[in-house]
Amino acid sequence: MNPIQNFFDKQRKHFEPGGRLAPWEPFYEAMERVFFASPETSPQAPHCRDSLSVQRYMMLVIIMVLPCLLFGIYNAGYQSFKAAGQSADVWTMLWFGAKIVMPLVIISYIFGFGWEIIFSAVRKHPISEGVFVSAMLFPLTLPPTTPWWQAAIGISFGVVIGKEVFGGTGRNFLNPALTGRAFLYFAYPVQMSGDAVWIVVCQNGNRIVDAISSATPLAVASTVKASGTAETALTQAGYSIQTLFIGLYPDSIGASSVVLCIIGAVVLMIWGVASYRIILGDIFGVLSVGYLLNLLANDGSMPYFSMNPWYHLLIGGTAFGFAFMTTDPVSAPDTHAARWVYGYLIGALTVIIRVFNPAFPEGIMLAILFMNIFAPLLDQIAVKVKLKKRIANV
Amino acid sequence: MKRLKIKKGHQFRITGQPSQEAIHISDSPVVAVLPDKIAHIKPRLKITQGQPVKIGSVLFNDKRNADFRFLSPACGTIKNIQFGRRRSVKAIEIQRSQKDESHIDFGVIAEHKLPSTGRKELISRILEGGLWWIFRELPIRNMPEPESEPPMILVGLDTREPFQPSPAVYLQDQTGFFHYGLNVLKKLANGNVVVYSDQNNRDLPEKVKSMLTHTIQGNYPCSDPGTVHFHIKRSAKENRAWFTNGQDVVLLGKLLSQGRYPTSRIVCVGGPAAPVRKHFQTRTGVGLSHLLKRPMIRQNVRYMVGGVMTGYTSDANGYMGLMETSLTMLPEGDSPEFLALFNPGYKKPTYSRTFLSRLNPGSLSYTCNLNGARRACIGCMHCADICPVDILPQMTYKAILAQEVEEYLEHGLLDCVECGLCSYVCPSKIELSQTFKQTKAAYAKQRPAAT
Numbered sequence: 001m002n003p004i005q006n007f008f009d010k011q012r013k014h015f016e017p018g019g020r021l022a023p024w025e026p027f028y029e030a031m032e033r034v035f036f037a038s039p040e041t042s043p044q045a046p047h048c049r050d051s052l053s054v055q056r057y058m059m060l061v062i063i064m065v066l067p068c069l070l071f072g073i074y075n076a077g078y079q080s081f082k083a084a085g086q087s088a089d090v091w092t093m094l095w096f097g098a099k100i101v102m103p104l105v106i107i108s109y110i111f112g113f114g115w116e117i118i119f120s121a122v123r124k125h126p127i128s129e130g131v132f133v134s135a136m137l138f139p140l141t142l143p144p145t146t147p148w149w150q151a152a153i154g155i156s157f158g159v160v161i162g163k164e165v166f167g168g169t170g171r172n173f174l175n176p177a178l179t180g181r182a183f184l185y186f187a188y189p190v191q192m193s194g195d196a197v198w199i200v201v202c203q204n205g206n207r208i209v210d211a212i213s214s215a216t217p218l219a220v221a222s223t224v225k226a227s228g229t230a231e232t233a234l235t236q237a238g239y240s241i242q243t244l245f246i247g248l249y250p251d252s253i254g255a256s257s258v259v260l261c262i263i264g265a266v267v268l269m270i271w272g273v274a275s276y277r278i279i280l281g282d283i284f285g286v287l288s289v290g291y292l293l294n295l296l297a298n299d300g301s302m303p304y305f306s307m308n309p310w311y312h313l314l315i316g317g318t319a320f321g322f323a324f325m326t327t328d329p330v331s332a333p334d335t336h337a338a339r340w341v342y343g344y345l346i347g348a349l350t351v352i353i354r355v356f357n358p359a360f361p362e363g364i365m366l367a368i369l370f371m372n373i374f375a376p377l378l379d380q381i382a383v384k385v386k387l388k389k390r391i392a393n394v
Numbered sequence: 395m396k397r398l399k400i401k402k403g404h405q406f407r408i409t410g411q412p413s414q415e416a417i418h419i420s421d422s423p424v425v426a427v428l429p430d431k432i433a434h435i436k437p438r439l440k441i442t443q444g445q446p447v448k449i450g451s452v453l454f455n456d457k458r459n460a461d462f463r464f465l466s467p468a469c470g471t472i473k474n475i476q477f478g479r480r481r482s483v484k485a486i487e488i489q490r491s492q493k494d495e496s497h498i499d500f501g502v503i504a505e506h507k508l509p510s511t512g513r514k515e516l517i518s519r520i521l522e523g524g525l526w527w528i529f530r531e532l533p534i535r536n537m538p539e540p541e542s543e544p545p546m547i548l549v550g551l552d553t554r555e556p557f558q559p560s561p562a563v564y565l566q567d568q569t570g571f572f573h574y575g576l577n578v579l580k581k582l583a584n585g586n587v588v589v590y591s592d593q594n595n596r597d598l599p600e601k602v603k604s605m606l607t608h609t610i611q612g613n614y615p616c617s618d619p620g621t622v623h624f625h626i627k628r629s630a631k632e633n634r635a636w637f638t639n640g641q642d643v644v645l646l647g648k649l650l651s652q653g654r655y656p657t658s659r660i661v662c663v664g665g666p667a668a669p670v671r672k673h674f675q676t677r678t679g680v681g682l683s684h685l686l687k688r689p690m691i692r693q694n695v696r697y698m699v700g701g702v703m704t705g706y707t708s709d710a711n712g713y714m715g716l717m718e719t720s721l722t723m724l725p726e727g728d729s730p731e732f733l734a735l736f737n738p739g740y741k742k743p744t745y746s747r748t749f750l751s752r753l754n755p756g757s758l759s760y761t762c763n764l765n766g767a768r769r770a771c772i773g774c775m776h777c778a779d780i781c782p783v784d785i786l787p788q789m790t791y792k793a794i795l796a797q798e799v800e801e802y803l804e805h806g807l808l809d810c811v812e813c814g815l816c817s818y819v820c821p822s823k824i825e826l827s828q829t830f831k832q833t834k835a836a837y838a839k840q841r842p843a844a845t
Contacts, residue, residue: 036734038765041762045827046817048761050744050765050776050820051749052745052748052765056766057772060748126767271748334788383805393808
């Protein structure tokens with residue numbers, strides 16, 4: 001017999017009703033489901049059921065986020081050594097990057113999953129696999145220098161206030177990972193924004209408490225002098241299109257690599273896990289408002305106005321947010337028509353916040369959260385229109 | 395002949411397709427009628443245990459409408475009446491007498507006299523002959539009030555649900571009865587009879603092909619009368635159409651042209667776990683063990699009477715229901731699969747694109763496993779994408795939970811064809827279809843009569 005099966009069979013009695021760990025049964029179930037499918041059969045017609053489960057749905061998202069995590073680990077190490085002026089081989093940089101990034105990921109999982117277990121025990125609902133995705137996405141949106149305690153607070157806020165108080169996955173109207181990120185952004189702006197948080201300073205391979213200033217592409221683009229153009233300023237600051245595309249520059253841990261986000265988004269769309277309507281809507285939104293601003297730009301306006309709109313897709317967290325955050329099916333609208341509008345408005349708002357509001361260099365986070373709130377309204381309108389076409393039947 | 399293309403739906407790729415021949419099997423010594431499998435009626439028993447019955451004797455009728463009679467398919471004695479919870483009548487078992495096939499005579503209407511027979515006369519003959527159950531009324535799918543006049547009657551020859559009897563088999567040598575039955579329907583519905591079949595069905599007798607009004611193209615449940623009706627109806631006035639199916643029309647033809655209650659049925663047995671995969675010529679209410687012949691040693695097999703998507707579960711000692719004509723057998727699949735979460739799934743059936751089976755042109759392995767556990771709705775939209783009648787099942791479900799009657803009716807709950815596809819695709823394993831069925835039934839008890 002399978003030893004893992006043996007192990008679970010032995011432990012099961014503690015979690016069954018009357019066992020000493022009975023309240024933590026959802027935890028046991030979640031762990032067992034990682035290794036074994038449920039033996040449960042369909043109670044009535046339809047007698048056979050689709051092989052897709054929520055577990056697999058969420059696991060597929062995590063699989064496509066993993067390349068971003070690996071790249072983020074490498075990039076964090078690479079930037080530290082580069083800033084210190086030292087050279088090192090790939091493995092040293094990966095190891096140093098892992099020491100920066102993995103604690104944040106592990107903390108995020110411990111606290112995110114911990115809250116989920118507590119709520120599932122108290123509220124008596126099964127553990128929903130959505131929390132594994134949130135706890136994976138959340139650390140990737142943070143700067144590498146984020147203090148560990150802030151990561152813990154951030155994911156706790158995201159999971160508890162963003163999700164659990166509304167009843168858990170499926171009932172949250174905000175994206176939990178972004179809710180946590182937004183909380184940190186407003187509660188601890190010093191550690192979350194500015195020029196000095198994107199590189200962990202290293203000396204002889206060790207982390208030291210210091211800061212290196214490095215303007216992100218967003219900061220560069222929003223502070224161009226009136227005489228220049230955003231594109232040349234970015235190129236001069238070392239952000240050529242190629243650099244922005246591959247993502248080897250100081251930025252949030254997992255969000256810098258556009259190419260990996262595109263791969264992730266395309267694969268998720270092929271699998272049908274991410275809605276192509278939302279992603280295409282996002283891109284149309286950015287491009288159309290970007291071009292509109294180009295048309296409005298005159299000699300007196302900021303050079304940011306006349307930046308080629310495609311750059312908006314390359315800089316900041318746009319690609320990561322579009323691929324993994326906007327496509328969260330729970331906080332997005334349910335109907336197809338509303339998803340187009342939802343995506344479009346996120347893209348449009350992202351550009352508007354970026355260009356018109358220098359206080360918030362990154363618009364995507366606020367745009368997504370803002371549209372999360374409007375998702376039910378968009379659904380309501382879409383449903384009303386759809387129902388008008390039905391022949392009444394009462 | 396019109397062509398109707400239905401875009402939504404799902405194609406099942408189950409092994410165990412039955413052969414296209416009808417095997418005549420010896421008559422079963424015990425047959426049964428299962429009152430609690432007939433939806434929307436309340437049976438009132440007219441017989442007691444041990445009482446002798448003839449073919450056509452009344453076994454029970456509906457408490458709400460005593461004209462809805464259900465007759466005995468065999469001559470013999472009442473062997474046993476099985477009761478379920480709250481004294482629901484589960485089965486009336488009839489021990490057949492070996493030789494005696496005596497029957498009650500209902501009188502013959504010759505085919506040339508049909509045009510001069512009045513509608514009322516026909517209806518009372520059908521009620522008397524115990525075949526009113528072959529008609530059901532949309533949207534509730536209950537037996538229609540005999541006084542009401544249907545806007546149309548839909549006759550489906552085949553369905554795309556796996557392993558239902560093929561019309562080529564059950565219409566063999568029966569086209570005369572079928573034609574007669576259709577003429578009766580035309581009288582009942584003032585000529586508005588829709589006869590449809592699958593577009594790919596090439597085995598139909600030529601004579602039947604000329605009677606078709608529509609051919610349907612699409613995947614399951616495109617041939618469900620509810621689906622067809624939804625796509626051809628023009629206004630709310632046509633909502634309460636009646637429907638029946640090809641095999642039942644043959645029964646109707648036999649009843650009126652022979653004057654006796656018809657008892658012959660073509661039953662189709664199929665599925666990956668079925669020991670035999672054939673069409674059987676047998677009697678209404680035949681026992682499953684008689685149908686399958688060999689001793690039932692197979693464990694972990696589910697017997698589904700009526701089909702994979704809409705049927706009910708039975709054990710090996712059960713019987714075929716009055717309306718059901720197919721028996722499907724699937725492996726139960728109740729042993730937990732190791733590392734199923736990470737299985738690329740070349741043989742796993744799915745509607746989504748998350749398994750490699752999308753690239754597999756062959757047949758897939760189906761079981762009765764739930765393939766997951768109950769979770770909250772995550773808004774994946776699979777149910778809305780697959781619904782053949784454009785309901786938004788997840789929204790309708792939420793309206794039902796909130797008891798917003800007007801809202802779920804507005805969402806088209808009554809258009810639901812009860813095909814079960816929404817429950818099938820749901821990754822959160824929410825029992826959408828079951829909830830819709832129950833809500834419809836509860837609403838049916840309270841809704842106003844037709845105007």
